[in-house]
Amino acid sequence: MKDSSRHLLRLAGTTTVFLTALPAVAHAYIGPGAGFVFVSSFFILLLTFFLALIALLTWPIRWIIRSFRGRRALAKARVRQVVILGLDGLDPDLAEKWMDEGLLPNLAGLRKQGTFSRLRTTFPAMSPVAWSSFQTGCNPGRHRIFDFLKPNRKNYLPEDSSARIETVSRTLSLGPIRIPLRRPSLQLLRKSRPFWHTLGEHGIFSTVLRVPITFPPEKFRGVSLSAMTVPDLKGTQGSFTYYTSDPEEQARFTGGYSLPLELRDGQVDTWIAGPADPNSADGEMRIPIRIKPNETGATLILGKSRHALPLREYTPWISVAFRKARGIVRFYLKSVTPHLRLYMSPVNIDPARPPP
Secondary structure, three states: OHHHHHHHHHHHHHHHHHHHHOOOOOOOOOOHHHHHHHHHHHHHHHHHHHHHHHHHHHHHHHHHHHHHHHHHHHHHOOOOOOOOOOOOOOOHHHHHHHHHOOOOHHHHHHHHHOOOOOOOOOOOOOHHHHHHHHHHOOOHHHHOOOOOEEEOOOOOOEEEOOEEEEOOOOEEEEOOEEEEOOOOEEEEOOOOOOHHHHHHHOOOOEEEEEEOOOOOOOOOOEEEEEOOOOOOOOOOOOOOEEEEOOHHHHHOOOOOEEEEOOOEOOEEEEEEEEEEOOOOOOOEEEEEEEEEEOOOEEEEEEOOEEEEEEEOOEOOOEEEEEOOEEEEEOEEEEEOOOOOEEEEOOOEEOOOOOOO
């Protein structure tokens, strides 16, 4: 009996363990809403794929239609090409006075050959306001540009009125490395449509060169090179750098960035400050440079390249390469003795190699 009882107990224990190891049967209820969501998501993906396929297959046809419309528009035009030249800040009284005095013969010739009349300016009469009205044909109440700056509605600090640059606030930390979870965003704050968008819709190709309040560039039928209000690589409206070995000048310096210099063994080692770098202890990307004074000025050593720094002359534009970003700068050597003083322009975006 004892053996049979032990056998039964062992059998019961084994059965219990086996049953508990088996997955339990779960009962669940899926409402009709979940089904609708699943079906609608499937159809959205299917529709997106279908539209992308249609856009790819019809691209040659659309290109031919646009080209045909452009030829038709040019065929109906009374002129083949129109050039609009804008001079920012030109005083009309002085312009007319100097044309009458023969000091502006080319403008006087244009006035004589065509039609000349004054145009009213905007209110307020400021460059970003006037250029925005020129582009859109709207008053400031429509395009929403009233000044160079505007107050931030959260902290009332001044900020750029024409473009918004949003940095990445959320990152993924992997030890000392921080990976941004999204790309920084750029937004043009000027409202309304510029006239070259309308021209593009009718097949007219436009070239827009250095027109203010055009950053970031918008997609249209043409090419564009932005000008006024374009930020530098640091995201500011033009922050220059001033290098000096004069401690008194360093103490009273205002504006831009100032870096102290210390001459050692006949040379100075410093750096060019660039865009923000979340993985750097300094918070910015840096490119090391070396300055060697000589009899005619100084020599700038940037990586493997050497650049002459003549005294009181601007250098040509010099390309500087940061990680995933390229810029261009110019230097102006003010003095070598008794103190080394060097000005560097803001690190501007390289138009030939803009950031991705």
